[in-house]
Every structure is written in structure tokens, then in C-alpha cells.
Amino acid sequence: MTMPFGYVSPEQAMRDKADYARKGVARGRSCVTLQYEGGILMVAPNASSALHKISELYDRIAFAAVGRYNEYENLRKAGVTYADVTGYQFDRADVTARGIANWYAQNLGEIFTASLKPFEVEIVVAEVGATPDSDQIYRITFDGSVSDEPGFVAFGGEADEVAEVLKERFSDGMSLSEALGAALEALAAQGNGQSAPELTADKLEVAVLDRARAHRTFRRLRGARLAELLAEARPEAEKEDSGEDSSGDSGSSGDSGSSKSSGSGAKSSSSGSKSASGKGKASGKSSGSDDDPPTGPPAPSGDGIPKK
């Protein structure tokens, strides 16, 4: 690293790099990854349908990232290659999220310390297991720290705000639409009160690792299927929409004008689906009584994903 005149302590250099990376990551909107009864759900606000934040790494493993696109895209491709080489060299069953997460951590750590500019990314590697207990979610930050996140994780600039809502709403064994509802409510908590546009199907990237599928479990949810799930996830908001599109829109944009309204807007829509949010909170309080069957809006049979 080239230094300007004078001495800069290693501590200071690291701090500067970390601040730099953190700022870069904070520019993007946060994403969430959480378990549902049929696997793992990943949701990211993303207006582009071609430049993905969520992708498949391997048969049962997915990747999600926030931050600088070219950097995480590079990491994604490297991860796919690493997984494919490992699976080809040994066996497909020998590719694990833990292995990939560690590999990412090692690389990001090295890039953080050795190169001038750290990567401005935060990534999540998730693996769906045979049972919910064996699901794994890892979060890896720009400096190579890894954390094992059981159940759910929010990551990106305002991860803390998002995680707070998600913590309230998350419960074990949620149906896909309940989990999507929780994710959307959590994502609406970011934006620091600034204009948070309504997350409609075309502004969302949603994918699942579907436990029940053989071979490759990763599936993107989009188009009509996603719209249908969104309607199930927030019945109230959709009712407004279907009643009159423009009024629904203007309602939400009006909400986002004042500082706390994007949160309150989300809350009001969630209070419509009382059973879902009520259940989320109840089981959140009982912390760990995860054997209650979900009582939210009726889940589509199975995982609800059309099978080919």
C-alpha cells in the first residue's frame, strides 16, 4: 500500500479501509435470507431482472450479495467455479456451504489486508439441508469475518434495522408466503424514513432453495407466481392495488413522505394479515417453541412452486 507523507499506523489504515468498505456496502439496499418450512427464501430489492443479487452456487447452495456489482459478481463466479471443481474432483455431496463460506472468508480477508482497496460487498451463502435443522446460513463481510446465522439474516447497509423487524416476525416453520410477508415487512424498515418505494414484483428479486427438489434446488420466483405469492403475503395491500392501481401507489408514496411512515405503512399492511403477524410475534415471545403449526394465511400445497 502506498503511503502519503508521514506515518499512518496499521490500526488507522485498517480503520480507513473498513470505513471505506462499509460506506460502499451501505449505498445498496439491504437483503434478507430466511428459512421457511420448505427450504430457504432469499429476497432482495432489485429493479433489474438481469443483473442478479441472488444466484445459484450449487445443487443445494445459493449466494446473495449487496454492494458493488462487479465485485460480488466476480466473487459469485469464483464461487461457482470453486464449487464445480470441488464437486467434480470429489463428489457432488462434498460441496458444502461451510466450505464455500470459509473459502470466501479467506479470500475476502486476504483482499482486505493485502490490497489497496477492499471489496465493498457483503455476501450470504445458504445451504438447504435434508431437514430444517441442517439448513445453514452464513454471512461474510468485506473483511472476511464469517458468522453463522441460524434461521434468518439481514445484510447490507441497514441490516440492523431490517434484522430487528425480521427478528420480530420470524418463526420456525413459516409457509413460503408468510416468510415472504416477513421479509417484505423487514425490508420496508430500511430507507431511514426516506422515500421507500413500494416493493412490487418487478422491483423484487426472490429465489428459494426448495428442500423437496432433487438435484438442483435453486429456483427463482418471478412473474405470475411471484405476484400470486405477494398477494398471499400481504392481502391488504393487494386488495387496495386491485381496487385501483393508482390509489394504492399514491397511498404508499404519500406514506413515505414523512419520516416514519414507510415503517407505519408496512405495519398497517401487515396488520391486515393479522393471523400472520400475530403468530410471528407470539412465537417470537415464546422464543423457541417452534412446534406450533403455522396459523397464517393458508399455504399453497407443498412449497407452492410449480414443478416441471
Place this chain on the structure above:
Amino acid sequence: MGTHSDGVRRGTADFMTARIPSFTDFLTSYAPDLLPGSAELGPDPSEAIKGLRHATTIVAAECEGGVVLAGDRRATMGNVIAQRDVEKIHRSDEFSAMGFAGTGSLGLEFARLFQVELEHYEKMEGRTLSLEGKANRLANMVRGNIGGAMQGLVVIPLFAGYDEDAGTGRIFSYDVVGGPYEEHRYASIGSGSVYAKSSLKKLFRDGMSSEDVVLAVVQALYDAADDDSATGGPDLTRQIFPVVSTITADGFHRLPDSETAEIAQQVVSGRLGAPDGPSAPLS
């Protein structure tokens, strides 16, 4: 960062360099010893080759809205039957599959590598290769083995897939230098292929349903096994039957053993009365 079998610690750069999204190309520079046929052969490997397992007959035939790909189950080692239940038909991706004839071990490695190759491209690029793209890629891999082939380690694939744009099944064959040669209606490779093709010539009709084509290819494999010692017929005593797969708009589907058992049973009982199988009209 990985430590590879040669003990060299590889840098991230290997994985992060922008490159053509081909898994085989990546392995060629990263770990060439993992590629099939990369080992050095001695000056005269012909003695050793006699001890290798050889896979035999594969047939493919177009059907309405797709293609049927099937293979017998026998592997031979010289005059010895080395294995009775080999799987020579391998799913390559959702809409394609390959069967192979020749050196069994190489065939298995090709099938595995080709599967990773297609999936790797799909994940890197976010789209699937065109059917021609897949067929060309396989040609490239076959050509990569030309050194081994010239010394006797021959393996030839037969590639079949559903063309999503055209809505039809297509078949591609190869020789040791590559290909692909597009085949129409039906094709066969391996030691029993001559008999299987002659059989299909009389049984195949354009626009047959997939059920009928499945029956026709099982008949063809029976005929191949009837006249070629390296091809195995339906083994009723051990309940081992040909592997039959269909590739249609619904994707690759390997018929479950219970289904092929029924079809094989039907063919064998037919042959009890007419050992040479169904006959075609004379004119």
C-alpha cells in the same frame, strides 16, 4: 484458495480472472490432471487395454415431441462379461443426455465432465447453451481424447436432446476426432449398432409416439444382443433391463425399472413365439 493435488497452493486469481465460461477450459489451465484422458500412456498400452471395461450398444430415435435414448447394460473385458448392470445413459442437463460406447471409465468421466460443463455455463451466464452449442462442446471434448483414442482408448458418445426452439428431439453422433454429425430419425453406436440400426430401420416410423419408440428401441437392443456377444439383452433372471430415457418438453426422464421391466417382458414373450421379432411387410 485451494490446495491442489500437486501441492501447489492456488491463488484467488485463478478463480477470479475473467474468462470464457467453460469448465473444461478452466480445468485445462487449473488442474489438467483432472481431465479425462490426461494420463500419459506407455508406448504400447494394447495389453493393458484388454483388461479395461468396454461399454457397448446405444440407440437413439426421434419420437413425437422429443427423442428416446437407450442403452444395454453390459460391459465386457475381452471375452469376459465384466459387468451386467452398467449405466451408459447419463443425463447431461434438463433437456439433453448422452450415452457412450467404448472405454467405460473414460465414458463415465466424459459424462460427468460434460454435465458439469453445461451446468457451469448455465450458472456463469444465467442462460442455457443452445442444443448445437452443447453438441459442439461435446465434440470438443471428444477431440481432446484423440491421443488416447489413437492408442486404443476409444470412447464415442451419442448425444440426444430436446431443441426448445424447434420443439423437436435431435440426435448427434461423433467419431474419435469429434463431430458432431447430426443424425435424423434414429442412430446407434457401439459394437451392436449394426444390428440395432437394421432393426430400427424396419421398425421405425416417422411421428411415432414416445411409447412406441420406447418399444422399438428395446426391440432393437434385443436384436443387437441377439447377434452381438458384447451387447446384453434383457436379463429376466436378475431383473436387469435396458436403460431407457425420454427427452421431451418435460425434460429428461429415465424410465423407472418397473416400466422397462414390463416392456422387456413384452418383448421377450413376443420372441418366444417369433424369435426374430416382429417382421415388416414385404412391400
